[in-house]
Amino acid sequence: MKKFIRSVGFALKGISYAFATQLNFRIQTFVALIAIAMGLYFNISASEWHWVTLCIALVLMMELFNTGVEALVDLVSPGYNELAGRVKDVSAAAVLVVALLTIITGAIIFLPKILLLIHAA
Numbered sequence: 001m002k003k004f005i006r007s008v009g010f011a012l013k014g015i016s017y018a019f020a021t022q023l024n025f026r027i028q029t030f031v032a033l034i035a036i037a038m039g040l041y042f043n044i045s046a047s048e049w050h051w052v053t054l055c056i057a058l059v060l061m062m063e064l065f066n067t068g069v070e071a072l073v074d075l076v077s078p079g080y081n082e083l084a085g086r087v088k089d090v091s092a093a094a095v096l097v098v099a100l101l102t103i104i105t106g107a108i109i110f111l112p113k114i115l116l117l118i119h120a121a
């Protein structure tokens, strides 16, 4: 049990490092909070909550992995190296793929509700 709590502590240290150093991670956290607030406001269904929470977790998870990859690349290749740059580019691309999934999912869930609200006003 003590080991588990220690591991959670290390994971929280990782999250706080990403939050302190990565502007993208802070923006993604802010957008996630807005999505949760919109979910509550529009009273979305259980399956819609499933998609929203899945996308939030995927985006934050990929950004954390990307931050780890960047730190690892900087450690093993502090100077300019074409391969090091490619590793970072591919890692950033993985974040972009999940971000696109999130934008599409958000549009499918929230856009009709927002349009309905505008028409009702």
Ligand SMILES: Nc1ncnc2c1ncn2[C@@H]1O[C@H](COP(=O)(O)OP(=O)(O)OP(=O)(O)O)[C@@H](O)[C@H]1O
Binding pocket: 022, 023, 070, 077, 078, 079, 080, 081, 082, 084, 085, 086, 088, 089, 092
């Ligand atoms: N060591 C390197 N060698 C070659 N190209 C690099 C190297 N480090 C970074 N690059 C190139 O610069 C881009 C940006 O790298 P950087 O480490 O600034 O990533 P970032 O996403 O801007 O990170 P951060 O969010 O920490 O600012 C990389 O995607 C890559 O194309």
